[in-house]
Amino acid sequence: MFQIRCPYCGPRDEPEFKYGGQAHVAYPADPEALSDEEWARFLFFRDNARGRYAERWNHAAGCRRWFNVIRDTGTHEMVGSYQVGEQPLDAR
Amino acid sequence: MDPNEHALHNAPFLWRTPEPKSTYGAVIVGGGLHGLATAYYLAKNHGMTDIAVVERGWIGNGNAVRNTTIIRSNYLWDESAAMYEHALKLWEGWTEELDYEILFSQRGVLNLAHNLHDVRESVRRVEANRLNGVDAEWLDADGVKEFCPIVDVSPDARYPVMGATLQRRGGIARHDAVIFALGRACDALGVDIIQGCEVTGIDVHDGRVTGLQTSKGPIAAGKVGLVAAGRTSLLTAMAGFDVPIQSHPLQALVSEVYEQVLNCVVMSNAVHVYVSQAHKGELVMGAGIDAFNSYAQRGGLHVIEEQMSAGMQLFPHFSRARLLRTWGGIVDVCPDASPIVGLTPVENLYVNCGWGTGGFKATPGSGYVMAHTIATGEPHALNRPFSLTRFETGELIDEHGAAAVAH
Numbered sequence A: 001m002f003q004i005r006c007p008y009c010g011p012r013d014e015p016e017f018k019y020g021g022q023a024h025v026a027y028p029a030d031p032e033a034l035s036d037e038e039w040a041r042f043l044f045f046r047d048n049a050r051g052r053y054a055e056r057w058n059h060a061a062g063c064r065r066w067f068n069v070i071r072d073t074g075t076h077e078m079v080g081s082y083q084v085g086e087q088p089l090d091a092r
Numbered sequence B: 001m002d003p004n005e006h007a008l009h010n011a012p013f014l015w016r017t018p019e020p021k022s023t024y025g026a027v028i029v030g031g032g033l034h035g036l037a038t039a040y041y042l043a044k045n046h047g048m049t050d051i052a053v054v055e056r057g058w059i060g061n062g063n064a065v066r067n068t069t070i071i072r073s074n075y076l077w078d079e080s081a082a083m084y085e086h087a088l089k090l091w092e093g094w095t096e097e098l099d100y101e102i103l104f105s106q107r108g109v110l111n112l113a114h115n116l117h118d119v120r121e122s123v124r125r126v127e128a129n130r131l132n133g134v135d136a137e138w139l140d141a142d143g144v145k146e147f148c149p150i151v152d153v154s155p156d157a158r159y160p161v162m163g164a165t166l167q168r169r170g171g172i173a174r175h176d177a178v179i180f181a182l183g184r185a186c187d188a189l190g191v192d193i194i195q196g197c198e199v200t201g202i203d204v205h206d207g208r209v210t211g212l213q214t215s216k217g218p219i220a221a222g223k224v225g226l227v228a229a230g231r232t233s234l235l236t237a238m239a240g241f242d243v244p245i246q247s248h249p250l251q252a253l254v255s256e257v258y259e260q261v262l263n264c265v266v267m268s269n270a271v272h273v274y275v276s277q278a279h280k281g282e283l284v285m286g287a288g289i290d291a292f293n294s295y296a297q298r299g300g301l302h303v304i305e306e307q308m309s310a311g312m313q314l315f316p317h318f319s320r321a322r323l324l325r326t327w328g329g330i331v332d333v334c335p336d337a338s339p340i341v342g343l344t345p346v347e348n349l350y351v352n353c354g355w356g357t358g359g360f361k362a363t364p365g366s367g368y369v370m371a372h373t374i375a376t377g378e379p380h381a382l383n384r385p386f387s388l389t390r391f392e393t394g395e396l397i398d399e400h401g402a403a404a405v406a407h
């Protein structure tokens, strides 16, 4: 079980959180202009790298806010977390 | 020397451990069940024997022997029913064909319904299965009690049982025996099984695959099949394209050994637990995936706890059973809970992945169609719908209801 640092509430146990997948996936600026291939990539393709990964978590049983975490998918090391609107480098 | 120990040290090996040749007609990356089954059918059905299976660990170290071994074919859509039913028919002949005791036991699989939605979805699936020639029955709560007496079907249960689907031809098999059987069969057909050989690069020239970089040196290959389950994304990245899978931990557990009390497989999608009892006597229970991405082959204990608490409600008999061991594998989950088997943007490079939480049951069918695809350069009719391009065309095969977490 992970300990996850909510940027608003501090470190809490994993069952308090819901996972939200890859972070920083922006909605297409001009959806009408996308080809089928580009839509497929937006809808169905997410990074699946081994190593440091920026991902979203929601503190569902706490403050209920979304935030981002940098975690290593190979080792499960929790590198840090940061608020929506901040950048991965801000993780702590 | 103790005769048992003597026998152990002098036991004949089931397969050779050759060094890789510099070139092969075809190389299969991944020595799990699907990779070995692919090599087996390439040799047996298509006469290709200049082939190798390269495996970074030892064959069967991955999901092949971490699964809960449930076999069934009662999927909703025509494409899946055809694929999984083909596999089930092959399972029915495999013990004889491979001449190895794989303990394939068609003891029946129950999928419980706990609410009105479950009931409707299950009855619909039973009808769809029958139209596709897949054996399927709907049991009411009394029928469930009769078929599996230790399930708690009392109306005030935490998860009331309103009925279940039953596939009598479903069941379990001994997964490590299947690895042994396939390893021996491949080897006997001339396939080189190369263990401790990690693929670290894929050579692509003019849009065509020409070989592999491995921890045992370069290997040239006319054709390459990627059959690497949870690690597939890492391999396709080496060849310059992506697959829409996410790799998640999936955990399971066994209890200590008990007398036989459970005569069939019982699954419940709604409460995320599935149970059978191994021939030796351990209760084998599986959970849902851990939500996050991972390559670490382990998950959180709270997932196991949740699953056990659901198991306890359904089977009050198990309340004093003791946990022996838990483990995790890394499963390759597709957005529509269906696999990807077929061509890739790279010529002569084929991919077989995305079986996620439920590929054990598909082993023979998966190998069969993958071998056809590699040998002929064209998908078999059964795997044509399971293409990588379906995510662009929108022809998804949404099996979340039949497959999602349960198997």
Ligand SMILES: Cc1cc2nc3c(=O)[nH]c(=O)nc-3n(C[C@H](O)[C@H](O)[C@H](O)COP(=O)(O)OP(=O)(O)OC[C@H]3O[C@@H](n4cnc5c(N)ncnc54)[C@H](O)[C@@H]3O)c2cc1C
Residues within 6 Å of the ligand: B029, B030, B031, B032, B033, B034, B035, B054, B055, B056, B057, B058, B059, B060, B061, B062, B063, B064, B065, B066, B067, B068, B069, B070, B071, B197, B198, B199, B200, B227, B228, B229, B230, B231, B235, B250, B251, B252, B286, B327, B328, B329, B330, B331, B355, B356, B357, B358, B359, B360, B361, B362, B407
């Ligand atoms: C806990 C759990 C329970 C499950 N329960 C069921 C069930 O009840 N019923 C069911 O139908 N399915 C079940 N499954 C799913 C099933 O196990 C998988 O879908 C299936 O085993 C995948 O095929 P495989 O055996 O070929 O995969 P694997 O055994 O994972 O084979 C992939 C192989 O590729 C190798 N590899 C990866 N990268 C490289 C590389 N770069 N170079 C060389 N080799 C490489 C790996 O080492 C591995 O041996 C379960 C899975 C888990 C984890």
Ligand SMILES: [Zn+2]
Residues within 6 Å of the ligand: A006, A007, A008, A009, A010, A059, A062, A063, A064, A065
């Ligand atoms: Zn919080």
